[in-house]
Amino acid sequence: MFHWLEKNPFFFALAVFATIAFAGLVEIIPNFAQSSRPLIGTTPYSTLELAGRHVYIKNSCNACHSQLIRPFKSETDRYGDYSLSGEYAYDRPFLWGSKRTGPDLMRVGNYRTTDWHENHMWDPEKVVPGTIMPAYRWMFVNNTDVDTAYAEMITVEKFFGVPYNKPVPMKDGSTKTIKMADTLHQARKDALAEARIIVKDMKHQDVIDAVEVGRIPEIVALIAYMNSLK
Amino acid sequence: MGIAELQSYGFLTVTIFLTVALYAYIYHLYKNRKDADGHDYEDYADLALNDDLSDTPVNAKNRDK
Amino acid sequence: MENRPLEYDYSVSKLFIYTSLGIGFVGMLVGVIIAWEMAFPAINTIFGDGAIAEYTNFSRLRVLHTDSVIYGFVLSGVWATWYYVGQRVLKVSMAESKTLMYVGYAHFWIYLFAAVVLVISLLMGITQSKEYAEFEWPLDLGITTVWLLWGASIAGLIGLRREKTLYISIWYYIATFLAVAMLHLLNNLAIPTYYASNGIGAWYHSVSMYAGTNDALVQWWFGHNAVAFVLTTPIIAMIYYFLPKESGQAIYSYKLSLLSFWGLMFIYLWAGGHHILFSTVPDWVQTLGSVFSVILILPSWGSAINMLLTMKGEWQQVASNPIIKFMVMGSTFYMFSTLEGPIQAIKSVNAIAHFTDWIIGHVHDGALGWVVFMIMGAVYHMIPRLYGREIYSKKIMATQFWIQTLGIVLYFTSMWIAGITQGMMWRAHDEFGNLAYSFIDTVTVLHPYFVIRAVGGTLYLIGFAMFIYNVVMTARNGRRVEASELHNTTPMAD
Numbered sequence: 001m002f003h004w005l006e007k008n009p010f011f012f013a014l015a016v017f018a019t020i021a022f023a024g025l026v027e028i029i030p031n032f033a034q035s036s037r038p039l040i041g042t043t044p045y046s047t048l049e050l051a052g053r054h055v056y057i058k059n060s061c062n063a064c065h066s067q068l069i070r071p072f073k074s075e076t077d078r079y080g081d082y083s084l085s086g087e088y089a090y091d092r093p094f095l096w097g098s099k100r101t102g103p104d105l106m107r108v109g110n111y112r113t114t115d116w117h118e119n120h121m122w123d124p125e126k127v128v129p130g131t132i133m134p135a136y137r138w139m140f141v142n143n144t145d146v147d148t149a150y151a152e153m154i155t156v157e158k159f160f161g162v163p164y165n166k167p168v169p170m171k172d173g174s175t176k177t178i179k180m181a182d183t184l185h186q187a188r189k190d191a192l193a194e195a196r197i198i199v200k201d202m203k204h205q206d207v208i209d210a211v212e213v214g215r216i217p218e219i220v221a222l223i224a225y226m227n228s229l230k
Numbered sequence: 231m232g233i234a235e236l237q238s239y240g241f242l243t244v245t246i247f248l249t250v251a252l253y254a255y256i257y258h259l260y261k262n263r264k265d266a267d268g269h270d271y272e273d274y275a276d277l278a279l280n281d282d283l284s285d286t287p288v289n290a291k292n293r294d295k
Numbered sequence: 296m297e298n299r300p301l302e303y304d305y306s307v308s309k310l311f312i313y314t315s316l317g318i319g320f321v322g323m324l325v326g327v328i329i330a331w332e333m334a335f336p337a338i339n340t341i342f343g344d345g346a347i348a349e350y351t352n353f354s355r356l357r358v359l360h361t362d363s364v365i366y367g368f369v370l371s372g373v374w375a376t377w378y379y380v381g382q383r384v385l386k387v388s389m390a391e392s393k394t395l396m397y398v399g400y401a402h403f404w405i406y407l408f409a410a411v412v413l414v415i416s417l418l419m420g421i422t423q424s425k426e427y428a429e430f431e432w433p434l435d436l437g438i439t440t441v442w443l444l445w446g447a448s449i450a451g452l453i454g455l456r457r458e459k460t461l462y463i464s465i466w467y468y469i470a471t472f473l474a475v476a477m478l479h480l481l482n483n484l485a486i487p488t489y490y491a492s493n494g495i496g497a498w499y500h501s502v503s504m505y506a507g508t509n510d511a512l513v514q515w516w517f518g519h520n521a522v523a524f525v526l527t528t529p530i531i532a533m534i535y536y537f538l539p540k541e542s543g544q545a546i547y548s549y550k551l552s553l554l555s556f557w558g559l560m561f562i563y564l565w566a567g568g569h570h571i572l573f574s575t576v577p578d579w580v581q582t583l584g585s586v587f588s589v590i591l592i593l594p595s596w597g598s599a600i601n602m603l604l605t606m607k608g609e610w611q612q613v614a615s616n617p618i619i620k621f622m623v624m625g626s627t628f629y630m631f632s633t634l635e636g637p638i639q640a641i642k643s644v645n646a647i648a649h650f651t652d653w654i655i656g657h658v659h660d661g662a663l664g665w666v667v668f669m670i671m672g673a674v675y676h677m678i679p680r681l682y683g684r685e686i687y688s689k690k691i692m693a694t695q696f697w698i699q700t701l702g703i704v705l706y707f708t709s710m711w712i713a714g715i716t717q718g719m720m721w722r723a724h725d726e727f728g729n730l731a732y733s734f735i736d737t738v739t740v741l742h743p744y745f746v747i748r749a750v751g752g753t754l755y756l757i758g759f760a761m762f763i764y765n766v767v768m769t770a771r772n773g774r775r776v777e778a779s780e781l782h783n784t785t786p787m788a789d
Contacts, residue, residue, distance in 0.1 A: 003266035009453050009461060009469070016466075016560055017473050022244060023564035023587075024481070024516055028509070030237050031577045035508040058420035060354040066650055070573040074722035077730050085575035088507025093424050096511055096574065100650035101333070103734045125336075130739040134332070134339035138349045148496030151488035155502050159486055184495055248561055255557065259550045269460070271553070275545035277462040278536045279783075281383035283301055291459035 039086030041171040044153075044162045044178045045228065047187055048194035048216070051149035052225025055218045056095070059136065064101035067229070080107040090162060102133055109230040114201035117223045122204070139218040140207055146216065150187035153180045195220045198227075303382045304390040305681045307399035311375035312674055312681075314407060316763050318367030319667075323759055325360040327752045329353050334745035350418055358429050359417050364662070365427060365525060367410055372670035373471070373529040374402070374445065379677050380464055380536045381449070385456035395451045402444035409437040421499060425514045427521050428482050431499045435483045442479065446472050463552045467532035470560060474524040482517035508575045512568075519567035526662065528559070530625075530669045531598050537673045538602055538622045542612055543783035547604035551597055558594030562587055569640035572649065581642070588640030595633035602626040617692035618785055621672035624700065628664025632657065647722070652741070652748075653714025660707040663699070663755055671762055678766050679785050684773030686787035691765045699758035705751030713744035 005012050045053060056062070069075050071082040083106055088094055119126065122140065124133040156162040157180060164180035181187035195216045199208055207217050264270050273288050280286075332338045332353045340348050349355065378399060382388055389395045413434055416422075422429040430438065449472055453461070461469075485501035505513050539546050546552055568576065568584020603626055606612065612619045635657050639648045648654060679686055686692065720740065723731035773788070780786050 006265060006461070007267075007459065009450075012461070012466075013469055013473060016470050017477070019248070019557070019560045020470070020474050020520075020564050021477060022248075022561075023567075024477075026237070026241050026244075027565070027568065027580050027583065028512055028516060030234055031580075032509055035512070035576070036506050057422060057424040059352075060358055060420075060422065060424070062424055063354055063357045068574055070646070070649075072573070072646065072722065074724065074730065077724075078721075078734070083575050085508045088511075088575065091507045092503040092505070092510065094507050094510040094514070095424060096571070098426060098570065098650070099652075099654070101738075128735050130735050132333055132336045132738060132745075134336055134352050134354075135344060135348070136352070137344050138346060141346075145497060148488065148500045151492035151496035151500065152502050154495070155486055155488045155491035158491060160506070252554075252557060252561070256554060259553065265460075267459075272545070272549045274460055274462065275539065275549045277384045277458060277460070278464070278539040279543065279545060281386065281540070283303060283386060283388060285386070287386055287458040289459040291457055 035085050036089055037086055038089030038168075039084055040169050042087050042089055043168050043176055044090045044156075044164055045225075046178055046194060047146060047149055047153065047181070047191045048144075048198075048221050048224040049228045050152060050225075051144045051146050051191060051216075052218075052221035052223070052228075053095075054145060054149060054152075055139065055222045056225055057093075059139075061105075062095045062097040064097070064099060064133070066097035066100050066104045067106040068096040069104055069106050075104070079104045080110055090156075092156065092160075102131075105226070105229055107230055109227045112226065114198055114223050114227065115203065117226055118202050118204060118207075118219065121219055121222070136219075139222060140204060142218045144191070144216040144218050144221040146188050146191040146221075147184060149191070150181065150184060153187075191216060191221075194224055198224050301388050301391065303379075303388050304396070305379060305677075307389070307396075307403055308375050308378035308677065309681055310403045311371045311378060312677065312766075314403075314410075315368055315371035315375055315670065315674070316766060318363055318371065318410065320756075320759060320763060322360060322363035322368050323752075323756050325356050325363065327749065327756050329356050329360055330745070330749040330752045332356075334742065334749050349420075355418055355420060358422060359414065361427060362413065362417060362429060363410075365521070366413070369525060369529075369666055369670065371406070372673070373525075373533075374406075375677070376529075376533050376536075376670075376673050377445070377448070377468055379681075380532070381452050381468065384458065384462035384464060384536065385452050386458045387452055387455045389452070392451065392455060395448065395455070398444055398447045398451060402441060402448060405437065405444065406441045409434060409441060412437070416499075423483075423485065423501065423503065425482065425503075425510075426518050428479070428514070428517060430483075432483070432485055432487055432501045433499055435479070435485075438479060439476075442472070442476055446476070462536070463546075463549070463556065464532040464536045466553075466556055467528045467535070470556075471524050471529045471532070474520060474528070474564075478517045478520050478524070482513055511571055511574065512576050512580065515570040516564070516567040519570055520564055522658075522661075523563045526666050527563075530629075530666050531559075533669050533673050534598075534602055534622060534626065537669075537676050538605055538619070538626075541616070541618050541622070541672075541676050541783065541785060542606060542609055544605050544607075544609055547601050547607060551601045555594045555597030555601065558597060559591075562591050562594060566591055566640065569645065572640075572642055572645045585640050585642055585645075589637045592633060592637050596630060599626050599630040599633070612784075616784060617689060617696055617787075618672050618675045620693075620696050621668045621675070624696070625665050625668035625672065628660055628668065628703070632661035632665060635660065647718035648714060649718075651714035651718045652710045652744070653718070656707040656710025656714060659710070660703060663703045663706065667759075668699075671759075674762075674766060676785055678769050679773065679776070680781050682770050682773065683775055683778070683781070684769055685776050685780075686785060687765050687768035687773050689787035689789050691761050692787070695758040695761040695765070698761070699755050702751045702753075702755030702758065705747050705754065709744040709747035709751065713741045713748075716740060716744075 069079045069082045121136045124131045157164045167175035181190050195211050198220050199211045484504040487501045489498040565587035568580045569588045572581050613623050717737045720732045720737040725731045776786050
């Protein structure tokens with residue numbers, strides 16, 4: 001058997017492939033269905049939140065911030081309840097990160113506010129003296145790509161059955177419905193309506209003016225996303 | 231029998247198979263010392279040392295098509 | 296010899312060598328820049344905080360650093376050696392087949408094009424965020440094409456070979472090809488949103504087929520094994536050829552090399568779970584990841600010890616030949632790094648080490664000490680043979696070796712201290728059970744280590760620049776030598 005493998009490159013390659021593919025099959029498949037089930041109270045992202053998530057990804061926030069609270073006292077003291085699998089059911093891609101140059105953001109919506117983020121993203125050093133986080137001022141200028149977020153909503157609803165426009169059970173027994181617009185035009189309007197609520201707590205005049213005329217700077221979407229992390 | 235149970239049996243079987251195969255391979259290598267064509271395995275180390283086009287292959291392949 | 300009709304054709308190998316040098320320098324330069332940015336954040340906005348700040352910011356550059364070094368520098372280095380070693384150990388010249396030459400050139404030029412697109416897209420922030428698999432689907436398809444072309448080259452050369460037995464290096468190249476193909480395709484399964492929504496939004500955007508925990512599991516199965524099959528197996532392929540060839544010593548035990556191969560193949564793929572310990576993936580996967588990481592020491596050390604023992608009785612060569620120095624130091628760092636990794640994968644150690652700079656330190660002692668040293672050693676061995684010239688300067692090589700070794704030592708020692716310090720501070724409680732430090736306390740304390748790391752990185756980059764200079768000068772100005780002088784030890788001018 002071994003003699004034969006060593007002399008037949010094709011079957012040799014097959015043997016190598018079988019050896020390396022085995023581990024993946026065993027580790028990934030068994031709990032696949034179970035791991036993708038959402039927790040009660042976990043809702044899909046709204047249009048603006050999803051657009052904000054794209055801003056987060058675009059700027060590789062996950063390179064320095066994790067979204068995974070490990071089950072240690074020191075972590076639950078610092079960041080809140082430890083993470084549960086079902087909380088990530090609508091996260092495509094996952095954003096756990098692998099490095100905490102800055103703190104975890106899994107539940108940042110619980111303890112930071114819109115204006116905190118606004119000031120911090122504009123000038124981190126002023127809010128947290130000694131920080132090594134750079135400023136992200138271009139987010140106050142660049143426009144949010146709502147269209148792509150909307151396209152993603154359509155996609156995940158169509159292919160993965162993400163429950164948009166359907167009642168989602170909440171922890172207190174009530175239900176909540178996350179809206180997905182029927183048309184692109186309506187989606188843009190929905191995002192703008194969400195942006196108006198965020199901007200009420202903001203002081204940066206250019207941003208306020210932009211939303212006034214129907215533009216959504218990236219910072220607004222990002223804050224919407226941050227506030228949704230609970 | 232659920233899928234999880236099936237998988238655990240599958241896992242056990244394949245792991246035992248691969249472990250046996252690996253040890254059988256070790257046994258094979260060190261007992262025979264030579265491969266099917268009668269070359270000592272250690273001779274193949276020369277493949278890196280005598281690797282000019284004009285050098286004689288350790289185990290020549292018939293290239294007539 | 297003069298009228299020998301057939302010679303090995305190294306034209307594709309040369310192209311890959313220069314690409315490797317170029318992208319390698321840029322990738323490491325970006326690495327040094329972001330290292331200084333972590334020490335002195337003002338550098339993030341060195342060109343002002345206006346529109347340009349977006350492209351000088353740590354967050355954009357960090358991805359550019361990792362991807363350009365892994366896929367730009369290392370892969371082109373690997374391919375440079377493939378188009379050199381592949382022909383030699385199979386005893387077949389690429390020039391014997393026009394098709395193989397076309398495949399080789401197509402492989403190179405499509406790769407280069409993809410690399411340029413990749414750099415631009417990462418700077419623009421077009422990413423799907425998965426580490427080392429940041430590229431969106433159009434680039435993923437491009438990478439697949441490049442990969443298949445490489446596969447065609449492997450299959451083609453093997454089909455034409457004169458040597459029936461595949462040398463151990465070829466085994467490792469084949470394994471690299473297969474594993475990365477599998478990992479790349481499965482991890483990047485995604486649905487392009489533009490087409491799924493009938494033409495809305497950005498055309499290049501896609502959404503992952505996996506969600507949350509599953510996505511993490513698939514990603515780290517990929518991420519860990521990308522390290523295995525881009526940064527380890529092809530490098531082992533190199534050392535199994537270049538160290539024996541350069542030293543003139545046969546591999547200590549060819550049988551051991553075969554055993555380590557199968558051991559590595561079987562065990563490596565299991566260990567991905569150690570990246571997500573204490574996360575929400577099932578406990579048994581985490582435990583498997585942890586246990587297999589420890590077992591992984593065996594085949595890794597099997598290869599490394601085999602390499603070191605190859606030098607048995609010839610240790611004076613380590614002192615006299617800088618190329619051997621690079622390779623022996625590379626094997627040593629490989630042993631070191633494959634011991635450090637399993638230690639970090641032990642759950643209780645990981646609780647402290649995960650998310651800290653210790654991990655960054657680990658990656659770099661493997662990458663800088665093992666991968667880059669091996670590629671540089673391989674290039675130093677190949678260049679005189681590609682041009683029939685002697686190495687331009689042995690002195691530069693030796694100096695470069697020590698500068699870079701010092702750089703690595705500064706790098707990993709500072710990151711060890713930084714990582715363990717931060718890990719311990721995060722978990723410290725005072726006598727009342729409250730957290731002892733706020734997060735920012737654990738950041739400011741790292742400043743000196745970030746500076747030391749940046750210095751280490753800078754030293755390494757200086758060494759790499761010396762390497763490029765030496766290679767280019769060898770190709771252009773090195774003294775011409777006869778083929779007979781190029782058999783084993785590479786000729787070098789002082």
